[in-house]
Amino acid sequence: MNGQESLDPDRSMWDFIALQLRRHRRARRMSGAQLARLIDRDRSIVSRIESGTIPMQRDHAEIIDREWDLDHLFTRLVKFAKERKSDEWRLGDLAEQEARATRLRLWEIGLVPGLLQTPAYARAVFSVGLVGDLDAGVETRLARQAAVFNRQRPPEVSAILNWVALEQPVGSPEIMRDQLAYLLEMGELPHVNVRVVEKDAGVHVGYDGMLELLTVDARDLAYTDAPQGGGLVIDPADVQAFEVRYDRIGHVASTTAASRAMIKRALEMYQ
Numbered sequence: 001m002n003g004q005e006s007l008d009p010d011r012s013m014w015d016f017i018a019l020q021l022r023r024h025r026r027a028r029r030m031s032g033a034q035l036a037r038l039i040d041r042d043r044s045i046v047s048r049i050e051s052g053t054i055p056m057q058r059d060h061a062e063i064i065d066r067e068w069d070l071d072h073l074f075t076r077l078v079k080f081a082k083e084r085k086s087d088e089w090r091l092g093d094l095a096e097q098e099a100r101a102t103r104l105r106l107w108e109i110g111l112v113p114g115l116l117q118t119p120a121y122a123r124a125v126f127s128v129g130l131v132g133d134l135d136a137g138v139e140t141r142l143a144r145q146a147a148v149f150n151r152q153r154p155p156e157v158s159a160i161l162n163w164v165a166l167e168q169p170v171g172s173p174e175i176m177r178d179q180l181a182y183l184l185e186m187g188e189l190p191h192v193n194v195r196v197v198e199k200d201a202g203v204h205v206g207y208d209g210m211l212e213l214l215t216v217d218a219r220d221l222a223y224t225d226a227p228q229g230g231g232l233v234i235d236p237a238d239v240q241a242f243e244v245r246y247d248r249i250g251h252v253a254s255t256t257a258a259s260r261a262m263i264k265r266a267l268e269m270y271q
Contacts, residue, residue: 007052013081014055017074022050024068039063054219055081055234082235094212094223094232095140099147103215106159107206107249110168112179113159115145116186116194121179124171155215157192160246160253162206163199166266173270180267187260196259197252206249213239213246 009016025035025046032046039045039060048054061074098104098115106113111125122141123134131137148154161183169176187194197206212223222233222242233239254262 012052013077015052017056017077017081018050018052020077021046021056021064021074024064024070025050028068035064038067054217057236095144095147097214097216097221097223097232098144101148101155101214101216102218103156103213104148104158105211105213105246106157107211107246108159108165109162109207109210110164111170112161112165112183113212114141115148115157116159116183117141117145118175118179118182120175121170124175154191159192159194160206160249161194161196163196163262166196166263167269169270176270177267180263180270183263184260184267187256187263193256194259194263195250195253195256196262197249198254198262201252204249204252205245206252208245211242211246211249213243 007015007018009019025032030038032050033043036043036046041060045054049056049060056074056078058075058078061078064070065072065075104115106115111117112121114122117125119138119142123138126134126137148157166180170179183194186192197204210225214221214223220236220239220243222239223231224233224242233242253259
């Protein structure tokens with residue numbers, strides 16, 4: 001089944017947009033390459049929009065509406081699609097995107113990021129009631145890690161932790177020792193960088209919540225989590241705002257060397 005055949009305009013506004021784009025393009029006897037030149041993008045972008053692989057962007061919609069004299073048709077459709085939270089673009093889940101990412105940037109306030117957790121640490125985190133089945137939760141987390149780090153060409157990973165993650169015990173002292181030792185071990189890999197925001201950095205934009213930035217197919221996405229539900233962010237303007245936030249967190253984080261020294265000192269606390 002090709003991308004067009006799998007689209008369901010009754011289920012998804014994004015699918016409806018993809019099908020409408022193809023219909024209007026063909027009605028004008030325009031090739032995908034010609035449309036790509038119209039919006040100043042590669043031919044592959046048009047193909048991926050029409051197959052539902054990526055969503056149409058507002059600036060592309062505005063160009064198409066203007067050049068095809070559509071009276072803001074696609075601009076309005078994109079606006080409605082973005083406003084319908086129950087009709088989110090079919091990105092798939094976070095783990096699926098991590099498995100495809102070439103770059104990951106992580107920020108956590110009070111815990112070690114999931115991708116860098118040991119099995120025992122993950123189990124201790126889940127045991128507070130985050131999942132119903134502890135074994136399944138840990139297994140899923142380990143599978144997520146394997147999909148990222150066990151590739152022939154793993155992604156570049158930059159992780160920034162808050163000092164709380166080092167000083168707040170999760171489970172037993174042994175679990176914390178192993179977790180901090182694992183952080184140091186992972187930080188020695190050429191494609192993994194681990195830094196820490198020290199306590200004296202004070203309050204900063206990172207306290208708004210955890211953040212993950214993913215580069216997938218040469219395109220940046222963001223993921224945020226919250227008690228009322230998080231999700232993947234795809235709009236370029238919104239993603240850029242999260243990138244600025246991540247950069248500001250990085251501005252107050254310690255250097256890699258200073259962060260390693262900090263993790264070593266914290267490790268001694270659990271001896």
